[in-house]
Amino acid sequence: MSYIEPVSNVNGASVDDGFPVINFVFKDSLSLPEMGVVQDPSAAAANQTNREEVDARSIFVGNVDYACTPEEVQQHFQSCGTVNRVTIRTNKFGQPKGYAYVEFLEPEAVEQALLLNESELHGRQLKVELIIGGLILAPFFEHLKPFDREA
Numbered sequence: 001m002s003y004i005e006p007v008s009n010v011n012g013a014s015v016d017d018g019f020p021v022i023n024f025v026f027k028d029s030l031s032l033p034e035m036g037v038v039q040d041p042s043a044a045a046a047n048q049t050n051r052e053e054v055d056a057r058s059i060f061v062g063n064v065d066y067a068c069t070p071e072e073v074q075q076h077f078q079s080c081g082t083v084n085r086v087t088i089r090t091n092k093f094g095q096p097k098g099y100a101y102v103e104f105l106e107p108e109a110v111e112q113a114l115l116l117n118e119s120e121l122h123g124r125q126l127k128v129e130l131i132i133g134g135l136i137l138a139p140f141f142e143h144l145k146p147f148d149r150e151a
Helices: 041-055 070-077 108-114
Strands: 004-006 013-016 019-026 058-062 083-090 096-104 127-132 135-137
Touching (some): 070 083, 108 127
Antiparallel strands (some): 004 019, 013 019, 019 083, 083 096
16 A cells, blocks of 8 residues: 555644644545544544544554654554554654554454564564553563462
8 A cells, every 4th residue: 555645734744632643544544533623422422432443453563663654564564454544653843752553444453463563673673562442451461470379
């Protein structure tokens, strides 16, 4: 997918929570609501449902090289499924923060993407984590500690 378009451009960068982001939507993506638009409660509930549905198709990618582009992240995860959007968060100066969000078209792609945890991109070991309810969850097996009944 070579066709990408910036979302909500402001001075060459997108704005999210007051900070610019590098946010690219790949071809055949979903439309986003306009920033600053007031929604009625039923629309807000629908928006929350949509966010949960998007979270179910998304992953958090940590330890991303600062020079990495959205296209390179997309190429890294394309074997998992169709990438809909790659968002690389930046600081208030427009410099990447070293992490990204990848949204797929298919929820099944998330399982495949989690298998790329600790894979390398630009010589850096990526941390691929699940997003549930807006929270980033590290892979379950990393948090398991042996349970000693005799202790």
